[in-house]
Amino acid sequence: NESDAGQVFAKPVSLQVVPDYLDVIDCPMDLQTMSWKVENRRYECLNDFVKDFDAMINNALTYNERDTYYFCAAMTMREKGNQLIVNARNGLVQSG
Numbered sequence: 001n002e003s004d005a006g007q008v009f010a011k012p013v014s015l016q017v018v019p020d021y022l023d024v025i026d027c028p029m030d031l032q033t034m035s036w037k038v039e040n041r042r043y044e045c046l047n048d049f050v051k052d053f054d055a056m057i058n059n060a061l062t063y064n065e066r067d068t069y070y071f072c073a074a075m076t077m078r079e080k081g082n083q084l085i086v087n088a089r090n091g092l093v094q095s096g
Contacts, residue, residue, distance in 0.1 A: 004031065004073070004077060006069070006073055008060070008069075008070055008073040008074070008077075009030055009031045009056055009060070009073075009077060010030065010031050010032060011030055011031075011032045012028055012030045012032065012033065013025075013028060013030070018063075021063065024062065024063050025059045025062065025063055027055055027059075028059060029052050029053075029055040029056040029059060030056060031056070033052075034049065034052050034053070034056070037049075037052070046085070046088060046089065046092065050085055053081055053085070056077075057074050057077060057078045057081070060073070060074035060077075061074050061075075
């Protein structure tokens, strides 16, 4: 995914690498999980997808310090992802 060039959001956070992650983050989310949910029709509407996307970004912003690569990657992903979401919503409005 070009929006996640560093693969920061590609898979669930490894608890072996980040053992205290669940002490800080209640609801982990990542692109692999979101993709699985799309493929298995687990999202009832676009808003359900957006909630998971927002959780993924907010988790990264919450866990990581402002001056880290991960925080910056989350800010970039939020900007690019939100534009895609706006485009998707506009497409739904036009076709609906």
